[in-house]
Amino acid sequence: MTRVILIGYMGAGKTTVGKELAKALGVTFYDLDWYIETRHRKTVKQIFDEKGEEGFRRIERNMLHEVAEFENIVLSCGGGTPCFFDNMDYMNQQAPTVYLKAAPEVLHAHLKMGKGVRPLLLNKTHDEVAAFIEEQLRQRESFYAKARYTLDVNLMDNFEKIADTVAHLRNLLQL
Helix, strand or coil, rough: CCCEEECCCCCCCHHHHHHHHHHHHCCEEEHHHHHHHHHHHCCCHHHHHHHHHHHHHHHHHHHHHHCCCCEEEEEECCCCCCCCCCCHHHHHHCEEEEEEECHHHHHHHHHHHHHHCCCCCCCCHHHHHHHHHHHHHHHHHHHCCHHHHEEEECCCCCCCHHHHHHHHHHCCCCC
């Protein structure tokens, strides 16, 4: 039975690495936000708008407890998932956890390409987004640091480097 959980800030490449790792291992890939949206038939933004962050985080926790029980999966979690309730401790009990760590500048470069899709970044200027990322990373680092493994993903900017990252990750996890 294979189960791997990826965490890290938005834009770190959790979905990209997760899909490639799942393909290499012959298992199913799950993105927790997508799972929530499918189960609730609403976007994460709609849930945030209707229930607020606290309501969304309760749903997220419940869905994490559901999907993290599945066998033969790679699970990519939202950037805030490890930071609420006992989520990080629970994830560590369920599977090897991997923190995909990237510098604020790298995250900012990745996020500015998809700024309109990220509710937390809407209506922020370039400088405000940069400051927001740095502040959130400071707040979240202690949670991310609880992952069993940390993988530097700063240089993951083409398909070859993504493949190298996945190979390194497989070696790290002995999969």
